[in-house]
Amino acid sequence: MTDDPPPSPSTGPSAPLPVRAWSGALFEEDADNLWKLALEGSGAGAWDWNLVTGEQIHSRRWQEMLGYEVGEIPHTNQAFVSRLHPDDLARVTQTFTAYLAGKAEDYTADLRLRCKDGSWIWVHTRGMVVNYAEDGKPLRMIGTHVDITQRKLAEATLHESEERWKLALESAGDGVWDWHIQSGKEFLSKRLIEMYGFTEDELRSHPDELDNRTHPDDLAQLAQDRQAHFDGLTPTYTNEHRVRCKDGSWKWVLTRGMVISRDAAGHPLRMIGTHTDITARKNAEALVRQHAYFDPLTGLPNRRMLRDRLEQEIKRSRRDNLQLAILFIDLDHFKAVNDTLGHDNGDLLLAEAAQRLRQCVRESDTVARMGGDEFTILITELTHTGGLEPLLEKLLQSMAQVFQLGTEQMFVSASIGITLYPLDGTEVETLYKNADQALYVAKGAGRNRYSFFTPALQEAALTRARLATDLRFALGAQQFHLLYQPIVELATGAVYKAEALIRWQHPERGVVSPAAFIPIAETSGLIVEIGDWVFAQAARQVQQWRQSVHPQFQISINSSPVQFQHARTQSETWVQRLQTQGLPGECLTVEITEGVLLDSNAGVTAKLLEWRDAGIQVALDDFGTGYSSLSYLQKFDIDFIKIDQSFVRDLHAQSTNFTLCKAMVAMAHALGLQVVAEGVETAEQRDLLLQAGCDYAQGYWFARPMPAEALVDWVAARA
Numbered sequence: 231m232t233d234d235p236p237p238s239p240s241t242g243p244s245a246p247l248p249v250r251a252w253s254g255a256l257f258e259e260d261a262d263n264l265w266k267l268a269l270e271g272s273g274a275g276a277w278d279w280n281l282v283t284g285e286q287i288h289s290r291r292w293q294e295m296l297g298y299e300v301g302e303i304p305h306t307n308q309a310f311v312s313r314l315h316p317d318d319l320a321r322v323t324q325t326f327t328a329y330l331a332g333k334a335e336d337y338t339a340d341l342r343l344r345c346k347d348g349s350w351i352w353v354h355t356r357g358m359v360v361n362y363a364e365d366g367k368p369l370r371m372i373g374t375h376v377d378i379t380q381r382k383l384a385e386a387t388l389h390e391s392e393e394r395w396k397l398a399l400e401s402a403g404d405g406v407w408d409w410h411i412q413s414g415k416e417f418l419s420k421r422l423i424e425m426y427g428f429t430e431d432e433l434r435s436h437p438d439e440l441d442n443r444t445h446p447d448d449l450a451q452l453a454q455d456r457q458a459h460f461d462g463l464t465p466t467y468t469n470e471h472r473v474r475c476k477d478g479s480w481k482w483v484l485t486r487g488m489v490i491s492r493d494a495a496g497h498p499l500r501m502i503g504t505h506t507d508i509t510a511r512k513n514a515e516a517l518v519r520q521h522a523y524f525d526p527l528t529g530l531p532n533r534r535m536l537r538d539r540l541e542q543e544i545k546r547s548r549r550d551n552l553q554l555a556i557l558f559i560d561l562d563h564f565k566a567v568n569d570t571l572g573h574d575n576g577d578l579l580l581a582e583a584a585q586r587l588r589q590c591v592r593e594s595d596t597v598a599r600m601g602g603d604e605f606t607i608l609i610t611e612l613t614h615t616g617g618l619e620p621l622l623e624k625l626l627q628s629m630a631q632v633f634q635l636g637t638e639q640m641f642v643s644a645s646i647g648i649t650l651y652p653l654d655g656t657e658v659e660t661l662y663k664n665a666d667q668a669l670y671v672a673k674g675a676g677r678n679r680y681s682f683f684t685p686a687l688q689e690a691a692l693t694r695a696r697l698a699t700d701l702r703f704a705l706g707a708q709q710f711h712l713l714y715q716p717i718v719e720l721a722t723g724a725v726y727k728a729e730a731l732i733r734w735q736h737p738e739r740g741v742v743s744p745a746a747f748i749p750i751a752e753t754s755g756l757i758v759e760i761g762d763w764v765f766a767q768a769a770r771q772v773q774q775w776r777q778s779v780h781p782q783f784q785i786s787i788n789s790s791p792v793q794f795q796h797a798r799t800q801s802e803t804w805v806q807r808l809q810t811q812g813l814p815g816e817c818l819t820v821e822i823t824e825g826v827l828l829d830s831n832a833g834v835t836a837k838l839l840e841w842r843d844a845g846i847q848v849a850l851d852d853f854g855t856g857y858s859s860l861s862y863l864q865k866f867d868i869d870f871i872k873i874d875q876s877f878v879r880d881l882h883a884q885s886t887n888f889t890l891c892k893a894m895v896a897m898a899h900a901l902g903l904q905v906v907a908e909g910v911e912t913a914e915q916r917d918l919l920l921q922a923g924c925d926y927a928q929g930y931w932f933a934r935p936m937p938a939e940a941l942v943d944w945v946a947a948r949a
């Protein structure tokens with residue numbers, strides 16, 4: 231490389247090659263060294279260097295590469311060194327020295343040489359020592375020069391364009407990675423490194439740096455997506471995953487990449503891609519998902535999420551031959567909590583109830599809130615359904631515990647309807663319907679209990695469905711009529727009140743009891759029309775009886791809570807209709823149930839006030855069976871309470887029922903209300919009620935409900 235004798239190699243290539251000592255002959259003249267000619271013929275430039283004297287012969291091609299005529303360049307190593315680009319000198323010297331020192335197998339270097347016209351060409355030189363002295367000192371080196379200017383230019387252009395697009399990607403906020411798959415190197419751009427809170431010197435150029443920081447839950451999908459692209463199944467590689475930042479937090483990134491070179495066998499060699507920070511989007515998505523799939527009040531899955539889970543569980547249970555239980559749960563009398571303690575306390579109770587339900591079941595089971603006070607539990611992986619009872623008992627007990635709501639204490643209970651997959655059904659809709667029917671039965675049976683779906687329930691539900699269809703035509707077909715049960719004034723035996731009770735003369739089924747069809751009419755909304763019809767009939771009847779039986783005759787009509795919710799049930803209409811008929815409000819009593827008051831809203835209160843102003847009286851039916859709150863009696867203008875039949879049935883002088891009846895009467899009288907007892911079937915019951923101070927009574931002992939014509943005679947016969 232220099233004019234000084236080159237340093238002795240500490241270890242030279244072990245076996246001397248069979249080449250003569252330096253000949254000093256020009257390539258084209260050296261007939262003994264045919265290889266020189268061969269090299270020249272290959273299109274590469276060649277050199278032959280005497281390491282002892284520094285003489286160096288350059289082939290014709292070598293000289294022409296630099297734009298010289300043959301013979302213009304002196305045959306010295308110095309002629310080469312003086313044309314070497316100053317920026318390459320140190321590197322080439324180092325490579326050469328390393329070779330001679332035995333640290334490299336061969337001497338190769340890319341270097342720039344100055345041409346005759348002052349321009350630079352890139353040359354790839356490769357050489358080797360071909361002759362050593364006895365003491366191992368290198369004597370002669372030969373080598374080639376290949377013009378690689380075009381390749382270098384292309385590389386520079388590529389590098390430049392790579393730099394340009396990397397820069398462009400980075401300026402768009404993305405981090406860039408460049409993975410040289412076979413060498414196992416991955417270059418990470420500054421922006422990418424900083425994206426995760428690191429500085430450039432903190433991350434190595436290795437794929438592990440990112441892979442090791444990828445969230446374990448995301449690794450499998452990432453590997454799958456990457457492999458799909460490697461295998462040519464996808465035109466680009468995209469994947470969303472989480473990467474752990476330096477501070478331990480997780481960042482969601484969208485990575486997009488592409489293999490940009492493959493080997494002859496199609497194996498990927500290099501892949502380039504980006505990381506886009508999508509944490510904000512993912513957080514927004516999570517928030518939306520939370521709202522779409524979870525109930526904000528309790529944090530439980532909502533109806534939609536439950537459906538998804540149930541569909542998944544059905545598939546899994548079908549595959550693994552397992553059973554599922556679906557529990558529909560309703561809180562009993564929850565409305566009363568909202569009404570008496572306010573909605574904030576109602577919310578507290580729901581949240582607490584949700585927590586209690588969750589605590590009763592396994593982690594793998596789903597507790598969902600369907601809305602209001604309705605919850606659903608999905609019990610999975612049931613091996614035998616017989617084992618459900620302890621859980622059901624636990625749920626009921628847990629719900630029946632006192633709820634501490636701030637300073638207030640509240641008791642509610644729960645009703646549960648259960649259906650089983652696949653025993654009762656295999657479709658979501660069927661299972662929901664079954665659980666609903668079972669819940670209906672549990673509630674109907676007195677609440678605070680559970681009920682399993684049975685085919686009989688299905689049968690009953692079918693009958694209900696058929697009745698619902700028939701009911702639509704019943705009014706138009708004049709299939710309804712009213713019976714009247716006299717209400718007797720206990721102290722005097724006088725009769726100037728009667729309760730109107732509806733009957734449905736079904737063309738095939740005969741007389742259908744109101745207990746069977748009123749709930750159906752309520753569900754379908756038909757109760758509103760039916761209620762109006764009852765009102766009209768009763769109003770016409772009372773008008774007659776005020777003339778023929780008693781001038782103060784009064785008829786009680788039953789009303790359903792649904793009539794109060796319905797916009798068409800305008801109190802003015804009834805009041806106005808009475809006025810049109812010239813009837814005072816006092817001729818009617820409307821019997822309401824506690825449910826109306828429990829669900830009360832401004833509309834209910836307004837209607838009750840309207841009736842009071844018009845003189846229509848209000849009786850609270852089935853008193854003693856429900857919530858029986860004194861506050862209701864005070865809050866709303868109630869005229870009568872009707873003691874439920876269940877208290878009258880076992881009425882004896884020593885019975886608790888007698889004590890209760892006396893208490894109810896005393897309480898009602900204290901509030902200025904009158905009392906009607908229902909279901910009086912014996913003289914003893916009548917006497918005890920009289921003794922208790924009860925004002926009125928009705929029941930089979932006096933008379934069964936009867937047609938209007940019969941009532942006139944019945945009253946006349948008593949007189």
Ligand SMILES: Nc1nc2c(ncn2[C@@H]2O[C@@H]3COP(=O)(O)O[C@H]4[C@@H](O)[C@H](n5cnc6c(=O)[nH]c(N)nc65)O[C@@H]4COP(=O)(O)O[C@H]3[C@H]2O)c(=O)[nH]1
Pocket residue numbers: 715730731732743744745748761764787788789790821851852875908909910911928929930931935
């Ligand atoms: N065991 C026994 N039962 C007696 C005795 N005295 C009367 N009853 C029955 O007890 C029920 C009293 O009516 P309710 O409690 O208002 O209960 C009524 C009421 O809630 C509802 N209902 C009847 N008519 C109408 C109506 O026009 N509209 C609405 N919304 N509901 C009605 O259907 C329920 C059942 O009516 P009904 O079958 O007519 O049954 C009536 C009546 O026939 C007795 O001494 N012993």
